Amino acid sequence: MSTLELIGLTKRFSGRPVVNDVSLSVADGEFVCILGPSGCGKSTTLRMIGGFEEATQGDVRIDGASVLDLPPNRRPTAMVFQKYTLWPHMRVAENIAFGLGLRGLPRTEIEREVKQSLALVGLSGYDRRYPAQLSGGEQQRVALARALVLKPKLLLLDEPFSNLDALLRVRLREELHAIQRRIQITAVFVTHDQEEALSLADRIAVMNAGRLEQLDTPDQIYARPRTLFVADFIGQMNLLPATLEDGRLRLGRHVLPAPERLPGNMPLTVAVRPEDLAVVAPNRETDPGTLWQARIDQAIDLGHYRKILAFAPGLFVDAQAAGTVRLKIYAPKHFNAREGDPLWLRPDRYLVYPGGMAPIEIRQPLVAADHSASAIVM
Amino acid sequence: MTTRPIAPKTTNTVWPQRLKDHVLPYLLVAPPILLMTLLIFLPAGQAIVETVWIDGAVTVAEYIKFFQSPILTANLWFTFWITLATVGLLFVIGLPLSLYLRFARGRIAAAVQMLALFPLFVPGVILAYALIRAIGPHGLFDTLLHQIGIDGYVSPYLKPQGILIALVWQEIPFTVLVLTAGLRQVEDTMIESARDVGASDWQTFWRIIFPLIQRALVIVFSLNVIGTFGAFTIPYLLGPAQPMMMGVSMQQTFNNYMDRTGALTQAVLTFAFCAAVGVLYVRTVTRSPEGRP
Numbered sequence: 001m002s003t004l005e006l007i008g009l010t011k012r013f014s015g016r017p018v019v020n021d022v023s024l025s026v027a028d029g030e031f032v033c034i035l036g037p038s039g040c041g042k043s044t045t046l047r048m049i050g051g052f053e054e055a056t057q058g059d060v061r062i063d064g065a066s067v068l069d070l071p072p073n074r075r076p077t078a079m080v081f082q083k084y085t086l087w088p089h090m091r092v093a094e095n096i097a098f099g100l101g102l103r104g105l106p107r108t109e110i111e112r113e114v115k116q117s118l119a120l121v122g123l124s125g126y127d128r129r130y131p132a133q134l135s136g137g138e139q140q141r142v143a144l145a146r147a148l149v150l151k152p153k154l155l156l157l158d159e160p161f162s163n164l165d166a167l168l169r170v171r172l173r174e175e176l177h178a179i180q181r182r183i184q185i186t187a188v189f190v191t192h193d194q195e196e197a198l199s200l201a202d203r204i205a206v207m208n209a210g211r212l213e214q215l216d217t218p219d220q221i222y223a224r225p226r227t228l229f230v231a232d233f234i235g236q237m238n239l240l241p242a243t244l245e246d247g248r249l250r251l252g253r254h255v256l257p258a259p260e261r262l263p264g265n266m267p268l269t270v271a272v273r274p275e276d277l278a279v280v281a282p283n284r285e286t287d288p289g290t291l292w293q294a295r296i297d298q299a300i301d302l303g304h305y306r307k308i309l310a311f312a313p314g315l316f317v318d319a320q321a322a323g324t325v326r327l328k329i330y331a332p333k334h335f336n337a338r339e340g341d342p343l344w345l346r347p348d349r350y351l352v353y354p355g356g357m358a359p360i361e362i363r364q365p366l367v368a369a370d371h372s373a374s375a376i377v378m
Numbered sequence: 379m380t381t382r383p384i385a386p387k388t389t390n391t392v393w394p395q396r397l398k399d400h401v402l403p404y405l406l407v408a409p410p411i412l413l414m415t416l417l418i419f420l421p422a423g424q425a426i427v428e429t430v431w432i433d434g435a436v437t438v439a440e441y442i443k444f445f446q447s448p449i450l451t452a453n454l455w456f457t458f459w460i461t462l463a464t465v466g467l468l469f470v471i472g473l474p475l476s477l478y479l480r481f482a483r484g485r486i487a488a489a490v491q492m493l494a495l496f497p498l499f500v501p502g503v504i505l506a507y508a509l510i511r512a513i514g515p516h517g518l519f520d521t522l523l524h525q526i527g528i529d530g531y532v533s534p535y536l537k538p539q540g541i542l543i544a545l546v547w548q549e550i551p552f553t554v555l556v557l558t559a560g561l562r563q564v565e566d567t568m569i570e571s572a573r574d575v576g577a578s579d580w581q582t583f584w585r586i587i588f589p590l591i592q593r594a595l596v597i598v599f600s601l602n603v604i605g606t607f608g609a610f611t612i613p614y615l616l617g618p619a620q621p622m623m624m625g626v627s628m629q630q631t632f633n634n635y636m637d638r639t640g641a642l643t644q645a646v647l648t649f650a651f652c653a654a655v656g657v658l659y660v661r662t663v664t665r666s667p668e669g670r671p
C-alpha cells in the first residue's frame with residue numbers, strides 16, 4: 001500500500017520557476033504518466049520525488065509522510081533513468097545485487113532475489129554479462145530489475161525507453177505495463193511521447209511550462225482536454241477562433257450552435273478532432289451555412305486511413321489565417337482525394353473554450369437538418 | 379562456347395581500399411617510430427652499451443661502483459623518497475580537487491579550476507624563481523610574517539620540502555586535468571543510481587566512482603612518477619646540495635667530475651626505472667575499455 005502526494009510542489013532555478021505549484025496525488029498501485037513538451041519540468045518534478053533535486057516550496061508525501069528531509073538513498077523510491085544508468089564495471093548480477101548488499105542481506109538471499117528479478121524482466125541467464133555486452137533494451141530491463149529488487153514503495157521512471165527504436169519501445173512498454181500490473185507497484189513515468197502515456201497510464205498528468213494543466217484518465221484527456229494547451233498537445237486537433245453572435249458561434253462565414261450561458265465578450269476557440277469532422281456528400285438542400293466548404297491541399301496515406309489537409313478560407317475572418325491554416329481531416333482509405341478537390345465538412349462534435357476556462361462540449365445530431373436539437377453536454 | 383577470360387573488374391576498386399587498410403597505417407606510424415628510434419632507442423642503447431662494454435669486455439663494474447658509493451645511493455634513495463612523497467601529495471590534493479571540480483558548479487568552481495590549471499602556463503624555471511621570491515629566505519612570506527611579528531621562519535628553500543612544494547605545484551594541473559577527464563566519464567546517472575539504491579557518499583565514491591576512474595588514476599600515477607623521478611630544473615634550483623635527485627646528480631657527475639660513464643650509468647638506472655613504470659602506463663592505456671573483458 002503506497003500512495004504519493006505532491007502538494008504545491010515548486011522548483012526555482014536561480015529564481016526561474018521550472019516546476020510551479022504542482023499538486024497531485026497518486027493512488028496505491030496506480031500508474032501515472034507525466035507528459036509534456038521538452039523543458040516543461042517533468043524530469044525536475046520526478047527528481048524532486050526521488051530526492052535528487054531539492055524542492056523550493058511544497059511537499060512530497062509518500063504514504064502520507066513527508067520525505068523532503070530524506071536524501072535519495074533513504075527514500076523509499078527507486079528510479080530508472082533514460083540512459084547510462086548501469087555501472088559498467090559490474091556484471092548484471094552485481095548491478096542488481098548492489099543495493100541488496102548495502103542493506104546487508106545474506107548472500108543466499110541476494111542470489112535468490114537477483115534470480116527472481118532477472119526472471120521478472122525476462123533476462124534469466126544474463127547475470128554474468130557486463131552492461132557493455134547488452135543491447136539498449138536489455139540494459140533498460142536490467143535497470144528496471146535493479147530498481148524493483150529493492151521492493152520500493154514508488155517506482156520512478158524518467159523516459160526509460162526513449163533511447164530505443166520505435167518497435168522495441170512499444171514492446172518494452174507493454175512488458176513494463178504487465179510487470180506493473182502483476183506486482184501492483186505505484187509508479188510515476190515521465191515521457192514526452194503521448195502515445196506512450198496514453199497506452200500505459202491509469203491517469204496522465206499533462207504539464208506545460210512548469211504547471212500541471214490536467215490530471216485525468218487517458219480517455220478524458222483525449223475527449224475533454226481541459227485547456228487549449230492540452231487540446232493542442234494531445235492528439236490532432238483543429239483549433240478555430242470564434243465569436244458569439246445572436247446566441248450562435250460565428251466562425252468566418254459559418255455559424256455553429258453555441259452552448260448556453262457562454263460568457264460574452266471573450267475570445268472563443270472551437271476545437272474539433274479530425275475524426276469528428278464528417279466528410280459529407282455535397283447536397284444542395286442542406287443548409288450551406290452549417291457545412292464547411294474546404295479545398296484539399298494534401299492527402300497523406302497512413303495505412304488504414306488517410307489524413308487530409310484542406311484549406312477552408314470561409315472559416316476565418318483573418319485573411320492570413322484563411323490562406324495558411326489547414327484543417328486536419330481523417331478519411332477512409334478508399335476515399336478519393338485529389339489535390340484541389342472541394343470537400344464539404346460537418347463538425348459532429350466540438351469543444352468550445354471560453355478564454356482560459358474549461359471547455360463546453362457540443363454534439364450535433366447525425367442528421368444535420370435540424371440543428372436546434374443539438375445536444376449540449378456540459 | 380566463348381571462354382574469353384574476363385579481367386576481374388574488382389581490382390580497380392580493391393586497390394585504394396587495400397592501400398587504405400595496409401599501407402596507410404604504416405605510413406602514418408613510420409615518422410614517430412623513426413624519430414623515437416633515432417632520438418631515444420639508439421642513444422639509450424648506445425648508453426647501455428657504453429656502461430657495460432668497457433675496455434673491450436662486458437662488465438658491470440660501473441654499476442657496482444654506483445651502488446658502493448654512499449653518496450650516489452643516497453641520491454637514489456632521496457629521489458625515490460621525493461617521488462613517493464610528491465605523487466602521494468598529488469593524489470591527496472588532486473583527487474579531492476578533481477572531485478570538487480567535477481561536481482561543483484558556478485563561478486567559484488570556475489575560479490578554482492583556473493587557479494589549479496595556472497601552473498600549466500608557467501615554465502618550470504619561472505615557477506622555481508617565483509617560489510624562491512615567495513617562500514625563500516627574506517621572500518614575500520618571510521617578510522609578511524615578520525611584519526606581523528612572527529620571527530624564526532625557516533624557508534623550505536634548498537631543502538627537500540622546497541622540491542616537494544614546487545614539484546607538487548607544477549604537476550597539479552596535469553593531475554587535475556586527467557582526473558577530471560576520468561571523472562567526467564562517470565555519468566551523473568551512474569552516481570545518482572548508486573545514491574538511489576541506498577549508497578552513501580562514501581560508498582558511492584568507493585564502489586562506483588573509484589573503480590570507474592582507475593585508468594585515470596594509473597595514468598596520473600605513472601606519468602607523475604616518471605616526471606618526478608627524472609625532474610631536473612626544480613631540484614637543481616630549489617633542492618639541497620646533498621643529497622641530490624638523480625637528474626641533478628647526473629649533471630654534477632658529468633660536468634663537475636667529468637665522469638661521462640658514471641653519468642651514463644645513472645641515466646641508465648633512471649631510464650630503467652621510468653621504463654618499468656612506463657610499461658604499467660602502456661598496459662593500462664591499451665587495455666580494452668571498462669566493462670569489456
Ligand SMILES: Nc1ncnc2c1ncn2[C@@H]1O[C@H](COP(=O)(O)OP(=O)(O)OP(=O)(O)O)[C@@H](O)[C@H]1O
Pocket residue numbers: 013018036037038039040041042043044045192
Ligand atoms: N540544474 C539546473 N539548473 C538550471 N536549470 C535547470 C536545471 N535542471 C533543469 N533546468 C531547467 O529546467 C527546465 C525543465 O527541465 P526538465 O529537465 O525538468 O525538463 P523536462 O520536462 O524533463 O524536459 P525533457 O523532455 O527535455 O527531458 C529546463 O528549462 C531546464 O533547462
Ligand SMILES: [Mg+2]
Pocket residue numbers: 042043044158
Ligand atoms: Mg527530462
